[in-house]
Structures are given as structure tokens and as C-alpha cells.
Amino acid sequence: MLSQIHIGKKMRNLIIDKVAYRVKTIKGNTYGTDVEFTKGLNIIYGPNSVGKTSLITGIVYALGAEKSLGIFQNKQNPFKPEFYSTINNEIITESYVFLTISNDVKTVTIKRSIIGKTDIVIIREQNPDNESYNHIQLIASGEGVFSDDGLQKYLFDFLQWNIVDVPTYDSGSSKLYFENIVPLFFIEQRAGWSQIQARQVTRYGIRDVKKVAFEYLMGLDRFKIHLKEIRKREIQELLAKKNDLLKAREDELLIITNGTKEDDTILLQRTGISKTSIYEVIRIQEDIYNREEKQLSGLAEGKENSTDKEESLREKLKIVSYKIRKSSEEYNSLIQEINSYEGYIDRIKINQSKNKQLKKLEGLVKELNLSSCPVCESTLRNNDEGNCVLCNQKAVNRISTPEENLEFLEDEKSTFEKVRDSKKLELRKVRHQIDSLKEKEVSLIEDIDHQIETYVGPELEKYRKKIIELDSLKKDVQLLKRSAERWGKLDKDREQIRVLEKELESIKSDIEKYQESPNDGTTLNSILSNFKNNVRSIRLLKGKDELVNSIKLDGSDHYLPYLEKYDLYNISSSSDNVRIILSYYLALLQTSVGLSNSAIKFPNFLLLDEPKQQNLDEVDLIAFIEIIEQLSTKPIQVILTTYSEGKKNKARFSKYIRLEMKNSDDYLLKKLPKKRN
């Protein structure tokens, strides 16, 4: 029962209980550190480059939010080499970060490897019924972080945040990721102090992501508008699709029926009927049809006999015509074939006469005595490949004489002539076949004509015409009936479209109506007044109270404080910039715990990694601590890394120090004593 009471507002608290590292090396040594935190203020104190930031990195990394450190690729490691490569010249084989977090109700430990399989985390949570532990394996990075076994879903559940879709720049939607919210309670060491939400992740293409993340976390009603915008876009797309489909179907029916559309019905114009709806046209035409059909039925007898006979004759005629067509094709191809044989024979004849000329030419031209080389006078012979050394042609033993050529050609000619003659015979046969088929065709046509004249003479012409008219009328009525039926079925789609249009209208008016809800006004005013107070406490714009009073904060600039006449970030020095940012984040925390608005999801947790080049001076630090101390009764946690050279007032805050690095050799990772088995 107790835990159920706790569920509610308190559960959104994020409290870091402990961060621990375990780094094992190839030599079997283990290095590590354990740092425990409490509610309220926690300070990690130590000079630069000893590992304060590594502790912060561990927290962010274990929460799967390394993108908030500026790490976007899996192969990039957000840690320093002594966490994943070598430590004390020993090669690291295993390296884990352990983060214990609680939400006031339950406490779990997240274990994530720093080397090797880094995309998986193991969560160890105590079983509420007994003392055993559940170990859950979750996806920490890459695809699937929002799936049921994804770390993001787990964290959202843990903090009682609802997972939401928000509009993207490409008119789609995206989930709001954990790393989109982290920049509102974590100030990263370098870029984090240059502007508010500096490490916001824009890679998901979320529209106005800084604004959206702020509205989500601070529970502004305005955020609902973003969700409404998504729904609006969804409906618009769906409507466009449905309208297109409906129009295509309607157009098709309008084309078929040759009609026009008016008030969701088809209007038709038919002979003898003035323009009216399709249903009326069907009714009128059916009436006409029924009336006329009765008149006709008396005349119909006596026609049946002739029809059967006519049918069979027509069937025969069809077959004969088909045969004629086939035979004609065969005839034509035979003629082509014979022509080509004639062509061959012609060419052979030409060749024969040329051979006769060749025969006469023999001995006519001078034989050249070229049996020896004109230069070296040695006998001409063939070269290695058997080719003539002079012309390099294949030396042949004997080429044909003109007589042999003539004999060969005569043989070929007679073969071709034989084939040609056989084809000619075939041609004559086909010709004959065609002739007889044509005769048959003529007689069949005569038969049919005769029958038509005998049985259905000109006196029945009027009757035939009427039947044709009635037939077409009947067909038209059938077509119209089918079309009307299909048209009616489209009503369902029209109704859906109407419902969607209604929803779209209401969403549109909601979006237009929204100005600023009183709720949002309260939240924003609280942030602003807290911000102004904080600014005064840590001496920003000292002596320029007028300026401080005119600072504004609204949705116009991602909910950042601004001055109307001046650029707030330019009139201040870089150390002032740090003050602005610090005041802002503190204001968020103050507002979250100060207002009893259950919509606010701020985890009442701040993780501040002090700027590297711009340390807070002691006076500011103490002012900051005083602000936090005012909140000491509230369930908050603030983790701050800091250091100051002068140690005048260390006693003022030393009670908050959870980890102190004494000098520049006092590294975060320490060699741990070996366990005894």
C-alpha cells in the first residue's frame, strides 16, 4: 500500500545513489572506484584532469545518453583511455560502470560495459517480495531502445514518463528520446556552459526540439498541441488518400454511365427523360421495357425454328472461312519459298555462264614465270604454316577447273530445280483447296441469306429493330443498376471521410484556440521569477536591477530568458554567461519542486560539470550552495564538480564533498586489493 501512495508525483525523482567502476587488466589487477551520493547537494572536488568528469561521464553513459556528451558513433568511446585501453601500461580486458539509481520507490543498478559489447546493459533490481534480484538485459544504444527490451523504455517507465511522438521536420513523427530530455538537467563540461540545452540532439529531425523537450519536461499544456499537430497531419494524409480513392471510383462510374455528379448522386440524361437522378432513370426505363416487352411477346412465336438452323450454318461458315484463311497463308509462304529457289537457280545460271567465260579465258593471259625469287633466285616455296611466301595465302594443292565448277553447279541447279518443282506442285494443290473452300463458302452464304429471307422477311424488319432497341434498353438498365449499387457502396467511404473531416476541424480549432493556458503561465512565471532571484544572488548584472526586471521568458526563443532591447548573452561577459545558465537550470529545479503541478516531469535532479576554463569563483559557489540549501527540505539531488585554488571558505561546503581528489596525481581509478578466494 505504501508503495502505491508513493507512486504519483514522487516517482519522477531521479536519485543517483552510487557510481562505481571496475576495470580489469590482462595482468589480473582490478582498478576501480566507488562513489556514493545522497539527496541534496553532492560535490566532487578536485583539480583539473584527474577524473571528475569521468565520474559524470559514467552516470550519463550508464543511462544510455552518451549522445548528450557529443558521442554519436558506436566506435567512439566517451571515456578516457585508462577506462578502455591501458591503465598503468596494463592492457584492459574488462571495464564496467555500475550506476545505482532510485526513484524513491525502488532502487536498481545499471551495469554497462565500456569496451566490447557496449550496446547492452544489465539491470539488477531487487525483487519486492523477497531478497532475490532480477537481472534484466536491455538494449542501450542503436535500434530498439524504445522496444520492450530497450533501456529508454525502461527509464521512461522508471521515471513515470510517457513515451510520446512529436512532429519532425520531414512532416513525419519521431519518439522524444531520453537524450532529448537530458540536456534539461545535465550541463556538460564544455559546450554545455555556452548556451542552454547546448547538447540537445537534433539528429532525429524533431521540429523545435529544444522547445518540445522543455514543454514535455515542464508539463506545459502547449505540448499537447504538438501531439495534436501529429494527429492533424495523420488525418490530412488519410483524408487525401481516401478522397483520391473515392474520386477515382466515382469518376469511373460517371464515365460508365455518362453521368454527372451532384450532391453525392449521379444525374443522368437519357432520350425522352430530362436530367434526373440515376434511380429515377432506372425506374422510368424499367417501366418502358416492361410495357414494350408485353406488346412484343405475341409476335415472337414462329421465329425459334429458323434460329437453330441459322446458328449451325453460321458455325459451318465460320469454319470454312478459317480454313480459307489458313490455306491462303500457306499459299503465300509457298510462293515466297519458290521465289527464293528461283533466285538461287538464277544465281547458279549466272555463275555457270561466268565459268564458261573462265574456261575460255584459260591460257589467254600471260603466265608469269615466278618459280624463283626475283632477288635471291632461290626456288619459291611455302612457309612454315604452309602459306605461299609471296601472297601469304593458304597454298592449296589443287583448285577446281572451270569444268569441275560447271559440273558442281549443274548438280546444285538440278537439286534446287527438283525442290522448286515439288513446291510448285504443292502450290497447285493448295490453290485447288482454296478454290473448293471458296465455293463452299459462297454456297453457305447463299443458304443463310435464303433462310433469312424465307423466315424473317422484310415484314419483320420493324420487329427486329424493336427487339434491338429493347435489348439495348435492357442492357442500359442493367448497367445503371450495377453502377447505382456500386455508387451506394461508396457511402461508407463518404461517411468515413465526413468523420475524419469533423475531427480535423476540431483539432484545427483547438490548435488555433491555444494561446497560453493559465497553467503554462504559472509554470513559466515561476521559472522566470526564480531565474531573476538566482541571477541577483549570484551577482549577474550587478547594479542594473532594471535590466534584470525586464528579462522575459516565453515560447518565442525555446523558453530561454531574453531581453527585448539587448542580447542578454552579449552584454554579459563569459563568466556572466555561466551565471545565466546556472540560474536557469536552478530555476527549473526550483519550479519543479515549488509548484504542485503533477504534469511537470522534471526529475528534480541536476548534474553540473563545472566549466573547464571558467571555474566558478568561491563567492558564486557559496551563493549557489545557499540556493540549494533553501531547497533542502525538498526531494532533490544536485551533483556538481568543482575546484577552487583559494581555500578560504572550503569549510562552508566541505560537508557536501562526496569525493575529493587531493592533487593532480590523485586519479579516480585506484588499484583495488585482490580478492581472496
Next chain:
Amino acid sequence: MEQSTQLKYLSDKIDGKGFKPSINLDRPIFIQPEDRISYRSCRVLLILGMLNTKNGLSKEVVACMDFLLRNPAYRKKFIVEYYKDQTNFIKKLDSYNPSNNYEIDFNIVQYKSVPWDLRFNDMFLFLYIRKYILFKGAKPNLRVIISEEGEKKNELLKTIFIEEVNFLEIFGSKLSEDKAISIITDVIPNSYWKENEKFNY
């Protein structure tokens, strides 16, 4: 039976009778006149002996006229095209008396420009080393002229190439080379080759 199995059957039978089978295919390699340099050279000599004997012919015109002697089917078309604008058109056409009515052969090799082929070089060489022809001028105006010896030889050729002489005589001794080339390279390809394409596809 297949031819090879028939042969095997034969040799097996001979072998079975105790004889040693030896098949000697004493077949000459058949080379038709159009593939013989000597035959074609004689025809080229005929052309040179009958047309423009004084100044000779360019190699291209020789190739064009040879095309007509090689493919008798195009001769009539050539005469029609050559004389179509002249008054003696009918007379010229009348004087052409082919022994046969040749059909156009659509399957002949189609040329892109002049019906020239490399073997013309061999033919000119054949005639030149026998001193039947001479060359005059230089490229690109090189002309081939028949020699005295060639003319003697040509008288004999005229008795053999009767039909060809009948065709060449129509043009007298003066042939307009440009006209001849344009008919062979332009008119005939455009009229027949295109027909040919229709025929094939």
C-alpha cells in the same frame, strides 16, 4: 543413317573382308570465277579497254562498273538512271539485250560507299605486272589506263564477255564518271537496300 555412321559401316565391311580401307577424297577446292583474281582481272581489263580509253578511269569508277558486270540484275536500272534525262533514252535501253531477265538479288553484300574491295589491288597488280595497264597522275587523281599490250589482249576478251560488251558499249567510249559513281553509291542503295530492309524485317 547418319553420314558418319554410313562411312563407318562401309569401312567396317571392307575391313571385314580382309582389305585395308583407305578413303581418298580427291576433291578439288571449288573456287568460283568471282573468287578468282585472274577472271576478275580480265573483266577489269575489259572495262578499261572499253570506257575512256584515252584518259583512263579512276579506281572508284572501275569498282562501280565492275559491280554492274558482277551483278547483271542492276544493269538495267543503271541504264535507266544514266540516260533518263536524255532524248536517246529509249534507243539506249533498246540496245541492251540481256540473255536472261535477271531478278534483283536482295542478298548481295551491301556496300556503304563505293563497292570497293581489297582484291581490286590484287587485280591491278595482276594486270600491271603483265604490262596490260599503266598508272597516270598521282593521288587523288590517279588514273588507270590500258596499255597497248592490254588493248591487244582486250580484243580477245571481247569475244568471250559478249553480254558484258553489249552493256558497256551502250556508254560509247566516254563515261561520265561522276554520274556513274552517284548512281552506284546513291541511287541504287537508296532504292534497293531500303527495299531489302523491308523484305527482311
